Amino acid sequence: MRKSLRELRLLCRDPLVAFLVLSVAVALILFVVYPLGMVLVKSFQNVEGAFSVENYSRFAQFKYLKSALLNSLSVGVLTGVIGVLVGYTAALTMVRTNLPYKRFLHLVFILPIIAPPFTSALSVLMLFGSNGLITRGLLGIRNYSIYGFKGVLISQVFTFAPVAYLTLRGVLESLNPTLEDAAMNVGASRWQTFWKVTFPLSLPGIASAFLVVFIESLADFGNPLVLAGSRFPMLATQAYLEITGSFNLPLGAALAVVLLVPSVTAFVIQRYFIQRRQYTTVTGKPVDSTSKLIGPGAKVVLHGFLVLFALSVALFYGVIAVGAFTKVWGYDFTFTAAHLLYAFKVGGQTIKDTLIIAVLATPISGIMGMLIAFMIVRLSFPGKGLLEFGSILNFAVPGTVVGIGYILAFNRPPVVLVGTLTILVLNFVFRYIPVGIQSGVAVLRQIDPSIEEAAQNLGADGVTTFRKVTLPLIAPAFFSGLVFAFVRAMTAISAAIFLVSANWNLLTVQILNQVGSGRLGVAAAFSVILVSIVLVAIGIIGKLVPGRTGGASAIQVREG
Amino acid sequence: MELRISEVSKVFPSHDGGAVVRAVDSVDLTVADGELVTLLGPSGCGKTTLLRMIAGFEDPSEGDLYFGDRRVNNVAPNRRNATLVFQSYAIFPHLNVFENIAFGLRLKGLREGDIRSKMEKVVHMVGLGGMETRRPSQLSGGQQQRVALARAIVMEPELLLFDEPLSNLDAKLREQMRIDIRRLQKALGITSVYVTHDQAEAMSISDRVVVMKDGRIEQSGCPVELYARPRNRFVADFIGKANFLEGTASEGGILLGGKSYPMDTAPSEVGEVQVVARPEAVVLSRDEGHFHCDIVRTTFLGNLVEYEVECPNLGTLTVHQVNPMTGELFRPGESIQVSLRPETLHILEKE
Numbered sequence: 001m002r003k004s005l006r007e008l009r010l011l012c013r014d015p016l017v018a019f020l021v022l023s024v025a026v027a028l029i030l031f032v033v034y035p036l037g038m039v040l041v042k043s044f045q046n047v048e049g050a051f052s053v054e055n056y057s058r059f060a061q062f063k064y065l066k067s068a069l070l071n072s073l074s075v076g077v078l079t080g081v082i083g084v085l086v087g088y089t090a091a092l093t094m095v096r097t098n099l100p101y102k103r104f105l106h107l108v109f110i111l112p113i114i115a116p117p118f119t120s121a122l123s124v125l126m127l128f129g130s131n132g133l134i135t136r137g138l139l140g141i142r143n144y145s146i147y148g149f150k151g152v153l154i155s156q157v158f159t160f161a162p163v164a165y166l167t168l169r170g171v172l173e174s175l176n177p178t179l180e181d182a183a184m185n186v187g188a189s190r191w192q193t194f195w196k197v198t199f200p201l202s203l204p205g206i207a208s209a210f211l212v213v214f215i216e217s218l219a220d221f222g223n224p225l226v227l228a229g230s231r232f233p234m235l236a237t238q239a240y241l242e243i244t245g246s247f248n249l250p251l252g253a254a255l256a257v258v259l260l261v262p263s264v265t266a267f268v269i270q271r272y273f274i275q276r277r278q279y280t281t282v283t284g285k286p287v288d289s290t291s292k293l294i295g296p297g298a299k300v301v302l303h304g305f306l307v308l309f310a311l312s313v314a315l316f317y318g319v320i321a322v323g324a325f326t327k328v329w330g331y332d333f334t335f336t337a338a339h340l341l342y343a344f345k346v347g348g349q350t351i352k353d354t355l356i357i358a359v360l361a362t363p364i365s366g367i368m369g370m371l372i373a374f375m376i377v378r379l380s381f382p383g384k385g386l387l388e389f390g391s392i393l394n395f396a397v398p399g400t401v402v403g404i405g406y407i408l409a410f411n412r413p414p415v416v417l418v419g420t421l422t423i424l425v426l427n428f429v430f431r432y433i434p435v436g437i438q439s440g441v442a443v444l445r446q447i448d449p450s451i452e453e454a455a456q457n458l459g460a461d462g463v464t465t466f467r468k469v470t471l472p473l474i475a476p477a478f479f480s481g482l483v484f485a486f487v488r489a490m491t492a493i494s495a496a497i498f499l500v501s502a503n504w505n506l507l508t509v510q511i512l513n514q515v516g517s518g519r520l521g522v523a524a525a526f527s528v529i530l531v532s533i534v535l536v537a538i539g540i541i542g543k544l545v546p547g548r549t550g551g552a553s554a555i556q557v558r559e560g
Numbered sequence: 561m562e563l564r565i566s567e568v569s570k571v572f573p574s575h576d577g578g579a580v581v582r583a584v585d586s587v588d589l590t591v592a593d594g595e596l597v598t599l600l601g602p603s604g605c606g607k608t609t610l611l612r613m614i615a616g617f618e619d620p621s622e623g624d625l626y627f628g629d630r631r632v633n634n635v636a637p638n639r640r641n642a643t644l645v646f647q648s649y650a651i652f653p654h655l656n657v658f659e660n661i662a663f664g665l666r667l668k669g670l671r672e673g674d675i676r677s678k679m680e681k682v683v684h685m686v687g688l689g690g691m692e693t694r695r696p697s698q699l700s701g702g703q704q705q706r707v708a709l710a711r712a713i714v715m716e717p718e719l720l721l722f723d724e725p726l727s728n729l730d731a732k733l734r735e736q737m738r739i740d741i742r743r744l745q746k747a748l749g750i751t752s753v754y755v756t757h758d759q760a761e762a763m764s765i766s767d768r769v770v771v772m773k774d775g776r777i778e779q780s781g782c783p784v785e786l787y788a789r790p791r792n793r794f795v796a797d798f799i800g801k802a803n804f805l806e807g808t809a810s811e812g813g814i815l816l817g818g819k820s821y822p823m824d825t826a827p828s829e830v831g832e833v834q835v836v837a838r839p840e841a842v843v844l845s846r847d848e849g850h851f852h853c854d855i856v857r858t859t860f861l862g863n864l865v866e867y868e869v870e871c872p873n874l875g876t877l878t879v880h881q882v883n884p885m886t887g888e889l890f891r892p893g894e895s896i897q898v899s900l901r902p903e904t905l906h907i908l909e910k911e
Contacts, residue, residue, distance in 0.1 A: 181617055182650035184638040186664025186715055193638075196663075200654050279653045292617060292637060 007381050021381055024372055028390045031430045035405025036397065039260075042253035042408050055254035068233040069258055075149065075234065076217040076262075079156040080164075083213040084206055086157070086309060087164025092198075093302040095172040096293050108310045111317060112162045114534050116491035116508050118222025119527050120158040122515060123316040124151055125226065126323050126524075131330025133319060147229030155223040158316055160216050161309075164209040171205030171278065172198075177291040190295050198293065204277040211270040218263050219398035221494035222508070226515050235259040236400040236494065243404065243498070253408070256401040267396030317531075323524035339525035347510050347526060354507040355533070357421065358489035361428035365489075366482045368429065369436015370474065376437070377444040395434040399494025402431060407498050419501040427499055428489045435488075436481035443477040483541050490534050561628045561718040561751050563591040563614070568623030569775075570609050583609040585775035586623070596745050596752040598762040600798070601772035607755045608723060610772075614753060615644045615721055627718060642719035643712035647727060649704045651696040658692040661710045682714040685744060702733045709741070713748065720745065722754040726761060738765050759799045763787070771795050787838075792909045796836045803837045803877045809907060817873030819850045821902040834908045839866070839880035841904035844890060849897025853877075855890045865889060871898055 046052040059065045090109060094102060112120065127134045128146040135144045146154075175198065183193040224234040235255055243252035294302065323329050327336045344351075372391050376384065394402065406427055410417040417423035447470065455465040493508040500509050507530050514523035570584040584606040591597045599607035612618045614625060616637030625632050632640055643664070652660050658679065665675045683689055686706040696704060705725060712720060722741070726734045742765050745752050756762050762769045763783040770780040771794075779791040790796035793804060808815040809827040814835060827833070843849070844867065856876070857868035867879040867890065877898070881887060890896055 176648065176650065178646055178648055178650040179652060181615075181637070182644070182646055182652070182711075183663065184617075184636070185615060185642075185644045186711060187638050187641075187667045188664075189636075189638055192667060196667075197652060201652075 017379065020371065021375060021379070021387075024368070024375065024391075025383070025387055027368075028387065028430075031426055032390055032394060035402065035409040036260075036393075038408040039253045039256050039401055039405045042250055042404075043257045045250050047248065047250060055251050058251065059254060059258060064233060065238070065255070068235045068238045068255070071149070071228075071232055072218055072235040072259070073262060075152055075156065076214045078153055079160055079217040080210040080214040082153075082157050083161040083164040084168070084210045086161040087166075087168050087209060088202075088206060089302065090161075090165045090306055090309060091169040091172050093294070093299075093306050095169060096177070096291050097299055097302065099303065099306075105306060105310050108313050109162050109165055111313055112159050113166075114487050114491075114538070115317065115531055116222065116493065116511065116527065117159050117220060118155075118226060118493065118508075118512070119320060119531075120155045120316055121151075121223045121226035122323075122511075122520065122523055122527060123158075123319050124155045125515070126319045126329055126520060127315070128154070129330075133330070136330060145229075147227055148232040151227035151229075152224055152232070152234070155227055156217050156220060158313065159220070159223065160213045163216060164213050167209040167212060168202070168205055171202050171209075175201050175279065177293070180291050180293045184292065190293055190298070193293060201279050204274050204279070208270050208274045208278070211266045211274070215263050215266050215270075215396055218259060218266075219400070219494060221398075221400055221497070222512060225512060236398055239400050239404065240497065249404075249408070253404055256398075256404050259398050260401050263396050263398055264393075271392075320524045320527050323521055324528045325525075326521060329520050329524075336521075339519075339521040340528070343522055343525040343529060347507070347529075350505045350507055350510045351529065351533075353504050354490060354530075357424050357428065357504070357506070358486055360421075361425045361432075361489045362482055362486045364425070365429045365432050365485045366436050366478055369433045369481055369485075370440045370478055372433065373437045373440025373444055377441055391437055392434040394431050399431070399492065399496075400498075402427065403495035403498030406495065418499070419503060421504050423499050424496060424504055424506075427495055428485075428492065431492070431495060432485040432488050435484045436478070439477040439481045440474060443474050447473050479541060479544075483538055486537055486541070487534055490530060490537075562593050562626075563589075563719055563751055563753065564624075564626040565589040565610070565614070566624045566626065568610070568613065568620045568625060570606070570613060570618060571621040582775050584613070584620075587772075587775075587777055589770060589777065589780070591751055591753060593751055594749045595767045596742070596754060596765065598754045598756060598766040598769045599772055600756060600759060600762040600769050601778075602798070603757060605772040606775035607757075607772050609775075611644075611721055611723055611753060611755045614719070615642055616640050640719075641715070641717050642721055643715045643717040644721040644723060645705075645708050645712050645725045647724040649708040649728075651699075651704050651707055653696050655696075656692070657688060657694050657696075657699070657707055660696070660707050661714055663711065664715045678714055682710045685713070686710045686740070701729055702737070705729060705737060709744075713744065713750070717750060720748075720750045720752040722752065722756075724756050725754075727756075727758070734761070741765060763799070769799075771798060788904075789906055790836060790908065792911050793834065793836075794911070796906075796908060801839050801878055801880075803839065803842070803874075804908075805835045805837055805874055807833055807835045809833045813902075814905065814907070816900065816905075817851060817871070819873075821900060821905060823905070823907075824903060827907050829907070829910075834910070836906050836908055837877075837900055838904060839878045840882060841901045842869070842877055842879040843899045843901060844869070844879055844881060845897045845899070846888075846890075847897065849899040851898045853896050853898045855892050855894045855896055858890060858892055860884065860889070869896065869898060874898075 043055055044051055044053065046054055094106065099105065124146060126132060128144070128151070130136065130142075130144060132144070132146070135141045135146070179197055179201070180193050183197045184190070188196060219236060221236045221240070224237045225240070228234050228237060236259060239252045239255035239259065242248045242255060324339055325335055325337065326332070327334050327338075372387070375381075376388050406423060407418055409415070410423055417426070451473075452465050452469055455469045460468060491508060493506075493512065496506050497509055497512070500506055507526060511523050511526045511530070514520075514526060565587055568584060568587050569582060572581045572583055574581055587610060589597070599610060601607050609618060613620050616632070616635065620633060627640070627642070652663065655663065661682065662675050662679055665678060670678075679692075683692065686709050688703065688706050688710060691699070691703065696707070699707065708725070725741070726737050729737060738761060754762075754765060766783060768780060768782055769786055771778045771786065773794055779786060779795045786795060786799050790799065796802045796804070805816055809830050811826060811830070813820055813822040814827065814833070816835065851871050851873055853869045853871040855867055856870050859866040863882065865881045865884040867881065869877045869879050871877055
């Protein structure tokens with residue numbers, strides 16, 4: 001208590017800083033905590049608005065709703081397991097063998113990350129749907145149904161395995177290969193070295209990657225909406241359907257709370273129990289060890305697997321590119337530009353809207369992220385831990401929950417924002433600051449305070465030090481955060497779908513609508529437009545940023 | 561076991577597509593049974609690459625490696641029985657001290673009882689008694705170093721390898737570890753190869769020192785030999801401090817700065833030569849000597865005084881006067897008489 005009083009007094013010595021801390025705290029309470037609280041409150045109300053537990057008792061009674069939880073959890077666990085298997089294999093091969101075309105493979109693997117998260121659902125339909133290239137075209141199967149468990153699983157594995165790959169690549173790169181040399185040096189075979197050294201040391205990273213994929217899978221909205229079908233309900237989409245289809249806001253809110261529980265649990269485990277246990281054995285000077293961990297035979301097998309996976313990713317995105325220029329997918333493969341023209345005609349306004357929202361949200365989110373990162377690393381004030389938790393909480397909260405929270409919180413006085421541009425921008429800003437914060441914190445922690453002290457020692461004041469020393473050092477992380485925030489703002493769907501209106505619509509919502517009405521060609525055309533915009537934007541930011549940041553490499557800050 | 565390295569080279573493709581890099585260039589070396597040989601050289605001289613080839617982590621591009629009569633070029637690192645003490649220690653962070661040291665024994669499938677008795681011996685040998693259950697993160701740098709050493713010797717290897725094992729320790733600890741490693745190696749009688757860039761470490765620990773430069777062996781010999789009779793300027797400069805003097809050699813002796821010095825053995829070449837005079841081979845006196853010189857700098861180091869002396873005929877000399885407490889100290893600016901001890905002068909090969 002006395003400590004926090006002293007911290008408070010110290011903070012008040014600098015009124016500007018105190019004001020900033022206070023503003024951030026207020027903003028987080030208003031735009032992160034308050035909407036979540038509203039979801040919780042609403043879930044304990046009946047349709048008339050009185051207190052009631054009827055939503056939860058309905059959930060416990062109806063098999064259909066219960067199975068939504070079960071389905072979401074089982075898809076989440078399985079996506080996590082398969083995603084980690086694929087991601088770990090790919091990461092191990094990339095880190096521990098030398099391939100001439102490594103960089104190219106890496107870019108192919110992370111392609112799903114810059115595409116909207118449900119484009120793979122579109123690919124699944126085009127490949128395995130009733131008119132699918134493989135099911136009908138190659139195998140000649142009629143009336144095949146890809147909807148349900150297997151469709152969602154395939155689609156999610158393709159969407160989220162790259163996330164596991166990036167996380168695990170970072171983990172393996174921080175494991176000193178000398179440890180493997182040491183094991184072999186005292187008699188361990190390659191197999192023994194892997195199981196007794198490499199694997200146990202990467203286990204915390206594996207657990208962490210699994211939980212991250214599990215969280216993302218639970219929160220995923222686009223893939224289940226396209227592929228789950230009515231006989232395979234899943235929580236995120238069911239909550240949405242209760243609200244938009246049955247206009248049952250309280251039940252939707254209750255489902256959102258049910259969804260929130262496993263997500264936040266997994267997040268807390270990942271962040272507060274597992275991340276701290278990770279071994280970092282690369283310290284100081286990098287080791288130039290050509291590890292012999294992977295033998296020639298294993299190398300061939302692993303390379304084969306890598307190439308196969310890269311080809312699958314290429315196939316998934318290839319069909320979308322082809323589909324965008326094909327008359328009727330599955331029947332008439334003649335070239336046409338009609339879909340693209342149609343997309344520009346009906347979607348011109350939407351493209352503009354999406355760009356305006358992303359361009360507005362991106363810098364705000366980036367600057368706020370850096371600001372909060374600076375507060376976390378360099379300042380001390382009472383409630384700092386809470387502020388940090390509040391600012392990164394949105395990483396774990398499924399977008400569906402946030403979306404419901406926003407319409408509950410901002411659809412009546414004093415704050416009426418539903419249907420405006422503001423609510424969409426606010427939603428993106430607060431959903432994606434965690435990325436800016438994480439990369440900012442990582443960079444700031446690496447900057448030895450003595451560097452800043454040196455500048456002051458040589459005569460620079462606080463502001464000059466920040467401008468001339470700190471800012472240039474954190475700029476790369478700042479721009480990496482920007483790229484990610486922009487990509488996410490362009491491709492997000494789960495929260496935004498609750499917030500779009502006739503005035504302000506988003507490309508992703510437009511794509512889902514086209515898929516819903518069966519116009520796969522137009523949906524593909526929109527996807528091509530969207531991915532092109534993202535790639536151009538990454539290119540532009542990459543050109544603007546000096547050094548090796550920006551560009552596609554910036555995507556790697558994702559899991560920070 | 562004898563280690564024989566025969567015409568071994570290691571060629572790395574260059575990164576920028578230019579000429580290839582010969583990290584190790586036709587090295588011939590035999591390490592006798594029970595001998596400790598040090599590979600000494602500046603960074604980038606190929607000493608670590610050579611060691612990694614012996615351990616099996618790199619494959620030689622040319623030449624052969626023999627452990628005794630066995631050619632090991634194609635033997636996997638885990639089947640060589642040549643254990644390595646790593647520079648970074650490479651302690652397994654997920655295992656405790658006991659499990660780290662027992663790692664190799666368990667792989668061998670030894671019975672737990674045998675492992676315990678071997679462990680007990682080695683743990684006390686390296687001075688880690690009572691720390692068996694500690695985690696690596698709870699150990700100091702010196703203790704981690706001892707774990708790495710214990711892990712290597714508990715395997716009772718045919719060949720013990722050291723890759724700059726002491727470079728991360730502070731000076732005092734380093735000296736203690738040198739003595740401990742030397743004592744252990746002699747007691748166990750294991751043939752050893754030791755890599756370092758620290759000449760004092762090499763001199764104090766080795767039976768024989770091999771000086772390397774640019775992937776080649778410059779000179780190989782016992783510490784005294786390298787110090788007293790370095791082959792060329794590089795070796796003389798790398799080992800200890802040295803004054804290099806230009807002189808003229810003839811049958812009878814050598815002419816330095818206008819003064820003729822007799823040599824014990826006839827010089828190998830006549831005419832213009834380069835001579836090395838160690839700092840303690842120069843004698844300073846107020847009364848008698850061969851050259852008139854001036855003291856430029858005096859540095860008192862406790863066991864010796866180092867002088868920088870400016871000589872009109874010889875150039876600038878570094879001079880060590882040992883045991884300064886018993887003699888007289890010269891001050892900067894003082895004029896002085898300088899002479900050389902002829903028996904310590906050594907003619908270098910031309911480079």
